[in-house]
Amino acid sequence: MKKYLAVLLAAVLCLGSLSGCGGKNGAQEQKEIKKIAYLCSNLGDKSFNDVAWEGVKKAGEEFGLEVKAVEYGADNKSRMEPTLQDAAGSYDMVIFSGNEMIEFLEKCYEDFPDTKFVAFDIDPVYELTMPNVFVVAYLQHQGEFLTGVLAQRLSASGVTGLVGGTEAVGINDFLVGYIQGVQYADPNAKVAISYVGGFTDSPKAKELAYLQMDQGADVLHQVAGGAGLGVFEACVDRGGARAIGVDADQRAYFLESNPKVADVIVTSMLKRNDVSLYNIIKDSLDGNIAFGTMEKWGVKQGATVLADNDYYRQTVPQPVRDEVQQVADQIASGAITVKTAYGMEQETFAQMRNAVKP
Numbered sequence: 001m002k003k004y005l006a007v008l009l010a011a012v013l014c015l016g017s018l019s020g021c022g023g024k025n026g027a028q029e030q031k032e033i034k035k036i037a038y039l040c041s042n043l044g045d046k047s048f049n050d051v052a053w054e055g056v057k058k059a060g061e062e063f064g065l066e067v068k069a070v071e072y073g074a075d076n077k078s079r080m081e082p083t084l085q086d087a088a089g090s091y092d093m094v095i096f097s098g099n100e101m102i103e104f105l106e107k108c109y110e111d112f113p114d115t116k117f118v119a120f121d122i123d124p125v126y127e128l129t130m131p132n133v134f135v136v137a138y139l140q141h142q143g144e145f146l147t148g149v150l151a152q153r154l155s156a157s158g159v160t161g162l163v164g165g166t167e168a169v170g171i172n173d174f175l176v177g178y179i180q181g182v183q184y185a186d187p188n189a190k191v192a193i194s195y196v197g198g199f200t201d202s203p204k205a206k207e208l209a210y211l212q213m214d215q216g217a218d219v220l221h222q223v224a225g226g227a228g229l230g231v232f233e234a235c236v237d238r239g240g241a242r243a244i245g246v247d248a249d250q251r252a253y254f255l256e257s258n259p260k261v262a263d264v265i266v267t268s269m270l271k272r273n274d275v276s277l278y279n280i281i282k283d284s285l286d287g288n289i290a291f292g293t294m295e296k297w298g299v300k301q302g303a304t305v306l307a308d309n310d311y312y313r314q315t316v317p318q319p320v321r322d323e324v325q326q327v328a329d330q331i332a333s334g335a336i337t338v339k340t341a342y343g344m345e346q347e348t349f350a351q352m353r354n355a356v357k358p
Contacts (some may be wrong), residue, residue, distance in 0.1 A: 017263060026214050032112045033285055035066045037087040038277075040097040041074040045199075045226035046271065048097070052120070052247035054096060055274035059281035074200050074226075080104060088112040093284065095277060097121040099170075099271040102135070109133065116291060120273065120279055123170065124296050125342050129290040130181040134280065138271050140299025141177030142331050144337045146299070146306055146324055147244055147269045148181020151219040153320045154266065159186075159358050161192040161217035163208050163231050172349065173341040174223045174246075179356055180338055184327070192217045199225035206230030214237055215358045221269075222246055235264040248273045249307040262347040267312040272303050299331040 003199065038056045040049040044337030053069050071089055072079040081104040088093045088108070095118040096102075098271065102119045109130045113151070117133040124137040149159040162170040162178055175193065177250070182189045192212035196205050205227040209220055220235060221244040222228030228246065231326040232254075245268030254262035276297065283289045297303035306324065312323070330336040341349060 028136045031063070031116075033092045033116065033281075035091045036060065036068075036093045036095065036281065037091040038069050039083060039087060039094065039101065040071060040320065042226075043069055044058055046229065046250060046253040047225055047245070048121075048247040048254070048271065051097075051271075052097065052273035052277055055277035058274070062286060063282070064283075077283065081107075084108070085111075088109070088115045088117075093118065093281070095120070097273075099123055099126070101236070102126070102133075105133065106130065108226075109196065116284065118284075120276060120280075121271065121295075123342065124340070126294065128292070128294045134284075134289050134291050135294035136276060136280070137294065138304055139338075139340075140271065140304050141173045141180075141270075141340045142298040142338050143271075143304030143306070144174045144177030144271045145181035145184070145331065145336070146328055147221055148178040148183075149185045149243060149327055150181075150316070150320065150324050151178075151187035151221060151304065152182045153323065154316070155189075155217075155219045157216045157218045158186065158188070159190045159192060159218065160193070161209070161212035161215075161220040161229060163205050163212070163220065163222050163224050164193070164195045165227060166197060167195045167355050169341050171195070171223055176341040176344065176349065176352065177338055178221065179352055181327075182356065185288070188358040189356065192358050193353060193356075196224045196227045199227050201234070202229050202230035204230070206234045206302065209234035210238070212218070213241055217358075218242070219244065219266075229261075230263055232261045234281035236260050242266050243308055244268060247273070247305075249309060251307070251309065251311055262311075265311075266315055267309065268307045270305055270307055272305075276303060288294045298331075299328050 007084050030031045041048055041173050048057040056067050072083040084104050085108055093116045097120050102122055114200050121135040128135050153189055182191055192215045194208035203226050209231045219242050222231040223246050232243050239350045243264045245265050251262045
């Protein structure tokens, strides 16, 4: 009888408290989020990494969190996995981007069951199986459709250019969306296409931009991270050519430091890392994020759109801005379906690219 009462008391105590009962598969008290690490290759790219860090910093300041940017190095991939593991053991939440990093996490996430992970800018075809990870995939090809429409409407020559970082499916997804937008604006349009081979070599990007201008391109779009800064410099040097940035409102980064560069950047195709990460952190603190799930954010969610800043409104004619907005509305409603490079046959991609070759 005493043994029965002891078991009954233990059961009552377990029901009355969520902590300590059920192990990994039972109900447990959620670890409070106080410390957050943002992992990136490097800050200072005036683009993707910097704008993401802005969102994390803002959340830290507003919610009284300890936040830290941890840089593992742009050309030091061997540091990625140990950096991830170190952060996972020291912080309550770890935020990072990229498919390479999430593959490293797959190998060790079970060692850190109390750590929450946020992975953003992951391939939309990724299959998530980790219960303590929240994943965001950006539908960048949708935003690039808008970019292509805008670039073609601004072009006097009928030739625009795109300088990409690496010839990988993620960058080609930008290109596929861009080509569709250009052809929507003008079926006979041409696009000069180049790849830097990385995301840090701005002098090479500058030379590629010169070559595209020699082919007649007068509106150049960079999708090459920090290397893409060379595209802006080329537009300044040659004069007359205009540029479209990527990921962040890149004009804003140069307004004070280099006004000449700022003035060639008409707008940028945004990935709203700042807003996305701020909201994810806020919702995590409120218990409103379903870890173990993946979401896809595009034009409809306002995640992959053009920067609608004062300069864009001043330099782009109202009819063109109206058309871009109408196209955005149609993409959001599903009236326009934008093809993606993910799952596209290589032959189909090659035909699309060759069809717009100057």
